[in-house]
Amino acid sequence: MQPVWSKVAGACALVFCLGGTAVAGDGVVRIGVLNDQSGVFADSTGNGSTIAARMAAEDFGGKAAGMPIEIIAADHQNRPDIGAGIARRWFDLDHVDAIADLGNSAVALAVAEIARDKNKAVLISAGGTTALTGKSCSPNTVQWTYDTWSQSNAIGTALVKKGLKKWFFLTADYTFGYNLRDETSKVVLANGGQVVGSVAHPLNSSDFSSYLLQAQASKADVIALANGGNDTANSIKQAQEFRITKGNQVLVGLSMMITDIKALGLAAAQGLYVTETFYWDRTPESRAWSERWAKRNNGRYPTMMQAGVYGAVLHYLKAVQAVGSVDDGAKVVAEMKKLPTDDPLFGKGYILPNGRKIHDAYVFQIKSPEESKSDWDYYKLVSTVPGKEAFLTLEQSGCKLTK
Structure with a gap:
């Protein structure tokens, strides 16, 4: 080879x-x-x-x-x-x-x-x-x-404060997925929410049906996708097929990129909340x-x-x-x-x-097809998180180099 x-x-x-x-x-x-x-x-x-x-x-x-x-x-x-x-x-x-x-x-x-x-x-x-x-x-x-903390902090705090307190995690089975799940769990718990379950899936999965059914059965308010790339897109597509969001459960992409929205289309992705530090049209x-x-x-x-x-x-x-x-x-x-x-x-x-x-970091909501004026016009700004609040402080990081 x-x-x-x-x-x-x-x-x-x-x-x-x-x-x-x-x-x-x-x-x-x-x-x-x-x-x-x-x-x-x-x-x-x-x-x-x-x-x-x-x-x-x-x-x-x-x-x-x-x-x-x-x-x-x-x-x-x-x-x-x-x-x-x-x-x-x-x-x-x-x-x-x-x-x-x-x-x-x-x-x-x-x-x-x-x-x-x-x-x-x-x-x-x-x-x-x-x-x-x-x-x-x-x-x-x-x-x-x-990082995983910046991705989880803003969106976790905002949704728990909206009353979406019970969270279930669909987690990619590698370091990034577990970090994202764990950091978001800390934010949810710190704001008075609870974690009612979690399931791990292999990287680059094609079939999320069994994981989504577990999440649906948990009666969680939020099904949080602690994955990325095509795994996130496929999770959301299959959740739509199971009509999960029709049952008052909210899907959150903890590490969604604009390319994921492109792959999904606005009809499937509309209403989702994402956290990003950059958006091309900002x-x-x-x-x-x-x-x-x-x-x-x-x-x-x-x-x-x-x-x-x-x-x-x-x-x-x-x-x-x-x-x-x-x-x-x-x-x-x-x-x-x-x-x-x-x-x-x-x-x-x-x-x-x-x-x-x-x-700074930003919380965006995905536009509906009617709101979008052109291709790649996907995000509307919900809130801005100042840099000092968006990331862990030096003291919180645990880095031994600075001691």
Whole structure:
């Protein structure tokens, strides 16, 4: 079997070069986008994240600290062993300086540990576990876009306060799913709600019928989907087939992306509540960038994870420019924490000492077909959660680096 990294190393079709060639060597800022390029999260990360990284390199001017910027990409297939193997080869043989995106929390944790050992930088956009900036925090890691606590906090608080107190969880059977379930459960309980049940399902499932029937039988007010990508979309489609929402049970997608809404269609998704840190049509700046991105991606519009890759890579390049080198990954990440963050997608923000990027989060409700004015016009803003409230504080994170 051909090693997965051989698909990208030295292959011009998958390497983006600005002022240089894709060969191992010093004097180049080389960033690898490592994510799911072909599986359940390909729509929400995948090639769209690679496009976002390329745009960041272009917008920065093609060079940082006088060195050309190169973007390469590979598919970790949602397997920590494959992701770790690619990371080691990139760091040891291909002179990759930073790895970006890293959807799938188990892969992100594995790669973050390798990057710490090799003193490289990790720019996590799609990995959501709070462990990345908590018990497994690293001086080489920045977690940019969201985490399981930010996803659960706003929406859990809002719905329990509306009287939807009994929750049942449909949970993806891997680190991210369990983190999302556990963090949301804490929020529900803290606000006076209760958890009446939970069931786990394998990643990339096709049949959710038995899990949904358990949830329906629980008489829960809320059936919370602690999964992502196509798993979330398929859960909702099959819940519609069982007419679950007709029985006064509310479905909540705890990690829904705009690509999930596209796959479902507004007729099936209307009325759902989601939490995101980015929406393409929220501001004139985000709209202009997203329209540029869409022209490169067959008219599709970006998820918050893909937007996060742009923001993280752009800020990393600013830090490289300030430091004047990429040789010391921890030093570049430390500079990222010193510099205030500011980009057209997330606005102004900052990075905590544990690597947690702070910016506002938003609660949106999915529009009905009648409310939508055009394709990809899916969200209406319900509330804004300030950055200081959207994420765990440094003290709450449990990161030992800061003690």
